[in-house]
Amino acid sequence: MKKWLGEYGMLLVLLFLCALFSLLTLKQQSATGSAAAARVAATVEKSASPSDAILVIGAAKKPSSTLAAMVKPQLEAKGLTNVSLLVGTPRDLKLLADSWSEDGAPAPKHLIISGDVESWTVLEGIRSSHPEITWTRPRERWQSDFLKGSNLVAIVDRIVVIAVIAIGMTLVILTGGIDLSVGSLIAFAAVLSTLLMKALGGLTAPSWSVWLGFLAATMACGGIGASGGFLVAQFRVAPFITTLAIMMMARGFAFLLTGGFSIYQVPDSLTWLGQGRTLGIPNTVILLMVLYTVAHLFMSQTRWGRYIYAVGGNEEAARLSGVPVKGVLIFVYLVAGLCAGFGGCIQASQLGSGAPNLGMMFELYVIAAVVVGGTSLSGGTGKIMGTLIGAFIISVIQNGMNLLGFDSYLQQVVLGAVILVAVLLDKLRQGGTGIRWLRA
Amino acid sequence: MIMKPIEQEAPLLEMRGIGKQFPGVRALTGVHLTLRRGDVLALLGENGAGKSTLIKMLGGAHEPDEGTIHLDGRAVRIRSAREAREAGIAVIYQEFNLVPAMTIRENLFLGRERTRFGWLDHDGERQLAQQWLDRLGLKIDPDTKCADFSVAQQQAVEIARALSFDARILVMDEPSAVLTDQEVTKLFAIVRDLQAEGIGIIYISHRLEEIDAIASEFLVLRDGETVAEGAVAGATREQLIEKMVGRPLEDEFPSRSIRLGPERLRVEGLSRDGVVHDVHFSVRAGEMVGVFGLVGAGRTEMMRLLAGADARDHGVVAVDGNALSLRSPREAIAAGICLLSEDRKGEGLVLMHSAVENFGLPNLKRFSKGAILQAAQEREEFSQYAQQLRLRLHSPDQRVRELSGGNQQKVVLSKWLARHADVILFDEPTRGIDVGAKFEIYQLMNTLASQGKAIVMVSSELPEILGMSDRILVMRGGRLTGEVPNDAHVTQEAILKLAMLEEVAA
Numbered sequence: 053m054k055k056w057l058g059e060y061g062m063l064l065v066l067l068f069l070c071a072l073f074s075l076l077t078l079k080q081q082s083a084t085g086s087a088a089a090a091r092v093a094a095t096v097e098k099s100a101s102p103s104d105a106i107l108v109i110g111a112a113k114k115p116s117s118t119l120a121a122m123v124k125p126q127l128e129a130k131g132l133t134n135v136s137l138l139v140g141t142p143r144d145l146k147l148l149a150d151s152w153s154e155d156g157a158p159a160p161k162h163l164i165i166s167g168d169v170e171s172w173t174v175l176e177g178i179r180s181s182h183p184e185i186t187w188t189r190p191r192e193r194w195q196s197d198f199l200k201g202s203n204l205v206a207i208v209d210r211i212v213v214i215a216v217i218a219i220g221m222t223l224v225i226l227t228g229g230i231d232l233s234v235g236s237l238i239a240f241a242a243v244l245s246t247l248l249m250k251a252l253g254g255l256t257a258p259s260w261s262v263w264l265g266f267l268a269a270t271m272a273c274g275g276i277g278a279s280g281g282f283l284v285a286q287f288r289v290a291p292f293i294t295t296l297a298i299m300m301m302a303r304g305f306a307f308l309l310t311g312g313f314s315i316y317q318v319p320d321s322l323t324w325l326g327q328g329r330t331l332g333i334p335n336t337v338i339l340l341m342v343l344y345t346v347a348h349l350f351m352s353q354t355r356w357g358r359y360i361y362a363v364g365g366n367e368e369a370a371r372l373s374g375v376p377v378k379g380v381l382i383f384v385y386l387v388a389g390l391c392a393g394f395g396g397c398i399q400a401s402q403l404g405s406g407a408p409n410l411g412m413m414f415e416l417y418v419i420a421a422v423v424v425g426g427t428s429l430s431g432g433t434g435k436i437m438g439t440l441i442g443a444f445i446i447s448v449i450q451n452g453m454n455l456l457g458f459d460s461y462l463q464q465v466v467l468g469a470v471i472l473v474a475v476l477l478d479k480l481r482q483g484g485t486g487i488r489w490l491r492a
Numbered sequence: 493m494i495m496k497p498i499e500q501e502a503p504l505l506e507m508r509g510i511g512k513q514f515p516g517v518r519a520l521t522g523v524h525l526t527l528r529r530g531d532v533l534a535l536l537g538e539n540g541a542g543k544s545t546l547i548k549m550l551g552g553a554h555e556p557d558e559g560t561i562h563l564d565g566r567a568v569r570i571r572s573a574r575e576a577r578e579a580g581i582a583v584i585y586q587e588f589n590l591v592p593a594m595t596i597r598e599n600l601f602l603g604r605e606r607t608r609f610g611w612l613d614h615d616g617e618r619q620l621a622q623q624w625l626d627r628l629g630l631k632i633d634p635d636t637k638c639a640d641f642s643v644a645q646q647q648a649v650e651i652a653r654a655l656s657f658d659a660r661i662l663v664m665d666e667p668s669a670v671l672t673d674q675e676v677t678k679l680f681a682i683v684r685d686l687q688a689e690g691i692g693i694i695y696i697s698h699r700l701e702e703i704d705a706i707a708s709e710f711l712v713l714r715d716g717e718t719v720a721e722g723a724v725a726g727a728t729r730e731q732l733i734e735k736m737v738g739r740p741l742e743d744e745f746p747s748r749s750i751r752l753g754p755e756r757l758r759v760e761g762l763s764r765d766g767v768v769h770d771v772h773f774s775v776r777a778g779e780m781v782g783v784f785g786l787v788g789a790g791r792t793e794m795m796r797l798l799a800g801a802d803a804r805d806h807g808v809v810a811v812d813g814n815a816l817s818l819r820s821p822r823e824a825i826a827a828g829i830c831l832l833s834e835d836r837k838g839e840g841l842v843l844m845h846s847a848v849e850n851f852g853l854p855n856l857k858r859f860s861k862g863a864i865l866q867a868a869q870e871r872e873e874f875s876q877y878a879q880q881l882r883l884r885l886h887s888p889d890q891r892v893r894e895l896s897g898g899n900q901q902k903v904v905l906s907k908w909l910a911r912h913a914d915v916i917l918f919d920e921p922t923r924g925i926d927v928g929a930k931f932e933i934y935q936l937m938n939t940l941a942s943q944g945k946a947i948v949m950v951s952s953e954l955p956e957i958l959g960m961s962d963r964i965l966v967m968r969g970g971r972l973t974g975e976v977p978n979d980a981h982v983t984q985e986a987i988l989k990l991a992m993l994e995e996v997a998a
Contacts, residue, residue, distance in 0.1 A: 354863045355856040362853055365842035372801055372839050373854040373907070374825040432844050 062426055062441045065474060069445060070198070073452035077197040086122050093126035096162055096188055102131050105160035110139040111168040119166040136160070142172040149178050164188045197455050205334050209326075209402065211447035212336040213238065213395040214414060215440060218421045219347045220277075220391030222439045223384040225422050227364040228431025229284065229291035231385065234392035234418055236302035237273045238411025241396025243306045245269035246315040246322070246406030254317035262322050270393035276302065277389015278382055285381035299415070306408035314407040318400075326401030336398070340440070348436045360384060364431025421446055424474045445474065502565025503528045504692040505550075505581075505661055511558030512545055512716075519545040520716040522559070527661065527692040532683060534707035534724065535696045536736055538898070538926035542716040543696055547663050550694075551583035552576040582659035584650050586666055586924065587837075592639035597621045599638055600653050624652045629678050644671050644787050651679070655686075662686065663694040668702055669924050672787050672952070680706050698926055700729045712736055737928040745959030746931065748938035752962075753777030755813075756946035757829075757915045759798070762807035767793045768970045771807070775915070775946040780937065782961030782978070783950045785991050790970035791950045792834055795917050798948075799831035800824035811915055825854060828914035832904055832921055834950070840904040841892050848874045848888035851907045858910075877906035882932060898929035905936065916940060918949040922956065934960060954984050966990035 100106065106127060110120025117139045124137045138144060152159040159182050165175070170189060178185070197203060217234045224231045245265035252261035280298050283289045328335050351357035362370040363380045371377045400406045425442025427434025449470055453463045505527040512520040520542045527533050537543050548554045549561065552572045560567050563579055570576050576583065590599045597614075600621050606613040621634035630648050638646060647667065654662060668676045683693060683706055695707055703710065703724060710727065712720040712735040720727075720735040755774050762771040768790050775781050785791045797804045800818040809816050816827045824830070833839035841850050851874045852859055859870040874888055881902040885895060892903055901921070908916065918937065922930045937960065941947050951957050957964055958978060966974040966987055974990035976982050 353865050353867075355860050355865060356863065358849065358852070358856055358865065361845065361849075362842055365844050366838075368839050369842050370853065372799070372821045372831065372833060374822040375853065376820075376822060432842065 061477075062424065062438060062445065062474065065477070066441050066445050066448065069448050069452065073198040073448065073455065074196040076452070077455045078194060079197065089119055089122035089126050092123050092164060092166075092188060093130055096127060096164065097130045097132065099186060100132060100162055103134055104132070104162060105158060106132060106135045106162040106164065107160040108135065108137045108164045108166075109145060109169050110137070110166055111172075112140055113168060116166050116168050120164075123164055123166070142174045145169075145172065146174045146177075149174065149181075152182070159185060162186045162188065198452060203451065203455070205337070207444070207447050207451045208334065208337050208340065210451065211443050212326075212340060213399050213402075213411075214417050214421055214446070215340055215443040216343060216398060217388075217391045217395040217414070217418045218425075218439045218443050219343060219436065220384070220388030221418045221422050222347075222425070222427055222434060222436055223351075223360055224291070224388045225364075225419070225427050225429060226360050226431055226434055227381060227384050228367070229381070229384070230295065230419070230429075231277070231280075231388045231392075232292065232295040232415050233276070233280065233298035233302055234388060234395070235411040235414035235416075236299045236306065237276065237389065237392035238396035238399055238414055239306040239408050240276075240302040241269035241273050241393040242400035242403075242406040242410050243309050243315065243408055244272060244406075245397050246318050246400055247309060249319060249322065250315055250317040253319070255319060257319045259319060259321040262319060262324075266325075266394070266397040269397055270390055273393025273396065274386050274390035277392070278386035280389070281382035281385025284385065285378040291385075303408070310406075310408050312408060314405050316405045318405065322401055323404045324401070326398050326403075336402075339398070344436065344440050351436050356380070356383070361432060364433075366432075417446060420471050424471055442474075445470075502562070504531075504564065506562040506565075507546070507549070507556075507559065508562065509559035510546065510549065510556045510561075512542075512549075512554060513557050518716055520556075523713065523716070523718050525694075525711055527694060529690040529692055530687050531709055532687055532693045532695055532707045534703040534710040535694055535713070536703070536710055536732060537713035538736055538928050541713040541736070541926075543713055544665065544896075545716075546713070547583060547665060547694065547696070550576060550581050550661070550663055551585070577657055577659075580658070580660035581663065582654035582657050582661070583663040584654050584665060584667060586669070588646055588650055590638045590646055590649065593637065595635050595637055596625075596632060596641075596649055597634035599649065600624065600634070600656060620656075624656045625649075627655065628652050628682055642788055644675055647671065648675065651682075655682075659691065661692045661694070663696075665696045666698065666924060667695075668697055668699060676702070698924070698930075700732060700927075703732070704729065714738055733927055736926065744931070744955070746935045746938055748942060750962060751778050751942065753944055756811060757798075757948070758808070758810045758813075760808040760810075762794065762797055762809065763805050764793065764797055764802060765805050766970075768797060768804075771967075771972050773965055773972065773975065775948060777914075777944040777946055778941050779962050780941050780947040780949060780960060781963045781965060782957040783948060783965045783967060784952075784954065784957045784987055785950075785967035787952065789967040789991065791967050792919055793970070794967070795831055795919050795948070795950055798824070798915075798917055799829055801831065825911065825913070829917065830854070830908045830911055830913040830915075831917040832901075832908060832919060834919040834923060836897075836900055836904050841900060843893040844891060846889045847878075847883075847885055847892050847895070847903050850892055850903050851877070851888075851910065854907055855910045873910060874906065877909060878902075881906055881936070898925045901925055901929070901933070905933070909940075913945070915946045915948070918947065920951060921949060922951075922953075954987060957987070958982065958984070968992070 096106065108120045108123050110117045120137060120139055124135050127135045138148060151157055163185050165187070166189070221231055221234065245268065248265040248268055249257050249261045252258070252264070276298060280294045283294045284291050325335055330338060351360070359370070359375050359380050362373070362375055363377055367377055396411065399410055421443040422434070422439050423429060423442070424445055425434070425438035425440070427438060446467065449467055450463060453466060458466065503526050505525070507523065507525040510520055510523040523542070523546060525533070525546070535543050535546070545554060549556055550570065552570045552575050555569070555571060561570060562568065568579060570579060570581070591602065594602070597617050601617050606616050608616070618634055625632050625634060628648055628651060630645070630652065632641070632645065632649070638649070641649070651667065667679060671679060686693060697703060707724045710721060710724050710732065711718065712732065714736060753776055756777045757775040759771060759773050763769050771794055773781070783791050783794070793802070796802045798809060800821045800823055803819065809818055811827055811829065816823065818824050837843060842853070848871055852870045856865065859866050871888055878885070878888070883902045883906065884899055892900055895903065921933055921937070925933065937947060937949070949960060961978050964976045964978050964982070964987060965972055966976070968991055976987065
């Protein structure tokens with residue numbers, strides 16, 4: 053248990069973040085559905101006389117609009133006949149409220165507001181100029197925005213590309229290397245696959261063209277990754293430089309291939325992978341589970357997994373022990389390329405198009421996920437599941453800040469700080485000179 | 493006014509009742525150590541006895557859990573390398589603290605660079621550096637890169653640096669392990685000078701003949717406790733060994749019955765440009781061949797060619813009559829040749845990984861079905877070898893970084909034994925290993941030979957070569973300068989002559 057905690061201590065950080073955001077985004081949710089509408093009608097009936105003017109306001113969006121629409125007939129069924137309905141924007145309400153004071157048209161005795169209307173600022177004005185109006189808000193249970201099913205899926209959708217690529221990056225970093233090219237390969241793969249679909253018929257292309265596009269783009273990126281790995285293994289070129297060069301070239305090719313434009317001429321089935329569901333479960337969730345299970349088993353239960361750790365731990369000792377070091381190096385960059393290419397396909401599927409400016413800076417988020425997940429940049433130690441946790445930590449932080457309405461620039465500052473703190477915590481947990489220094 | 497009698501003067505260094513607990517291990521218990529001015533105190537004990545922990549406390553790397561350290565009678569705390577240096581303590585560890593890519597001068601002044609008007613004072617540094625090197629009798633240009641020097645020379649530079657801090661207490665952890673006899677003689681001359689200056693010296697070595705030559709006092713640790721101390725003059729070598737090992741010692745080298753089989757390993761015209769030239773020899777099954785030479789004679793380089801670690805330019809290497817291509821260590825291992833490297837930390841082990849993972853590394857093919865590892869099988873076989881080799885560890889998952897030198901070497905041995913190779917190359921198999929473990933390793937080598945393996949052993953220690961080998965090869969300047977059967981007629985002088993003389997009489 054203690055050992056497990058040591059290896060997956062970051063899981064605690066992730067759970068803490070989830071708990072934190074769940075609490076911070078906890079709020080009373082607007083009621084929805086016909087039962088809620090009936091409750092509202094019953095409340096109003098108690099205090100209103102049949103002739104009272106009643107205004108039901110709903111925002112143009114669901115579920116606010118549907119609730120408002122359901123409240124009106126409910127009131128009328130209870131004998132309240134002077135009911136009007138406004139479904140629209142704050143501007144519509146403003147115009148209506150202004151008419152109350154100007155031509156002496158009577159203001160309603162009751163206001164029923166639902167859903168998003170609650171946050172309209174125009175309500176403040178009405179409240180001060182017509183203090184006599186009774187307000188009713190249909191309210192119901194407390195729930196956390198963070199824990200909503202749709203939000204949890206959004207967290208996965210946001211991170212799926214980074215998490216998939218982080219598998220390959222973990223392997224590379226375990227050997228003591230780095231791969232900066234993955235962000236550009238996202239764009240390259242997205243562009244290549246969608247161009248292929250466009251060539252095979254565009255909007256009316258058969259659905260197998262999607263899979264062919266994905267396969268071709270993933271393989272191409274794998275090839276690019278493996279060639280980089282060959283340079284690293286055979287000529288001892290620094291991985292940083294090799295992949296930096298590939299990063300520039302891949303990005304350049306993505307722009308050259310498209311002339312800088314996005315590619316929308318793709319069949320509808322492109323979006324199945326990134327947006328579809330199977331048996332009610334989002335495909336992205338299934339994908340992550342499958343890929344991470346395979347990667348985890350590979351790294352912990354196979355010979356080659358052990359070889360990768362050994363090369364990162366002590367390359368010379370590994371070589372003298374008969375480990376095919378060059379093969380291992382080429383292999384990890386091949387996997388990184390495959391993962392980046394596949395990640396690009398997922399990205400294209402999520403967006404329903406391909407564009408040469410996709411995946412900007414993604415290499416850095418991917419590296420951050422791997423390092424936050426506890427893999428050492430100097431190689432030899434780290435765990436695949438740690439990387440998954442690291443990726444989710446990043447996604448949860450971004451998502452939580454969005455829900456809390458953080459400014460997007462501020463989000464970057466916070467994310468950077470959190471990465472530093474996470475890595476620092478990890479170092480302190482492992483012990484070492486830092487702790488001595490803190491104690492002194 | 494009261495005159496203090498001179499005997500009551502506080503000792504230079506006193507460690508009282510020192511105890512230290514590490515997770516799962518009791519490293520030291522109630523150890524006392526006293527060092528007076530001009531003493532050379534030999535700190536003795538097997539690997540894992542607690543010597544390193546004790547001296548790391550002087551160097552500021554560990555703090556004692558129990559007990560106190562006194563300098564000139566005053567209690568002090570040493571919390572960092574800097575505080576140790578300021579207290580006048582210099583520790584020379586076995587691992588070098590030199591930056592290979594920097595010059596000797598830059599290394600000597602690392603962290604205390606001399607400046608003039610804010611700019612580096614190269615000339616001033618050079619002069620001082622030259623003085624320090626001269627003091628050790630080192631003929632070295634301080635502006636050469638560290639990486640260009642041999643291990644022995646780098647060690648000497650380490651000593652020069654330690655001395656340059658005007659230390660009053662000098663701690664040396666096996667300084668002689670990487671020095672040749674000549675260099676050890678020089679080192680002793682320096683130690684005696686320092687002794688005369690009143691500097692106290694703590695000297696760790698596994699070579700007991702050095703203790704006789706240089707030390708005045710001794711302290712023996714076993715399992716973290718003091719088991720004996722006193723004046724060197726009053727103790728015999730055998731007594732010291734018995735104290736260290738905790739049991740009476742038999743012969744230094746175990747005997748074996750020699751049964752030679754057919755030729756196993758044949759080497760013809762083996763060359764690598766500039767390093768190894770035209771080496772011929774052969775080893776029969778069951779034979780142990782010792783290779784002697786001074787540092788830089790090309791012994792390690794020759795072994796690396798045999799193991800496929802470096803590529804050879806010419807020559808034939810054959811095992812059981814089959815010529816091998818040996819383009820990589822992988823091919824050598826597959827052909828049944830394995831090498832126990834002299835640099836076990838740098839080349840033999842993945843220090844951050846566990847003992848069982850290190851053990852499995854060359855044997856993973858055997859421990860897997862298809863691509864899937866059979867971890868249980870791996871662990872079971874490892875525990876068999878661990879038992880056979882008397883490997884001391886808490887669990888197979890313990891990181892080898894935490895093991896003592898002898899136990900690390902046993903992990904390396906275990907991983908190669910599990911290969912069941914026909915030709916085993918030992919490069920300095922007992923370097924930095926205590927007396928008890930040495931004997932065990934010798935026994936193991938004998939067992940391997942009696943199983944019909946061909947064994948080649950490189951060693952810098954002549955007694956080891958003479959005590960273990962059936963035949964002795966001598967190298968100098970990358971060439972084989974002699975081949976001597978190890979019989980009653982052979983003398984150390986004859987072998988040294990072959991190793992050192994410019995021209996050998998034909």
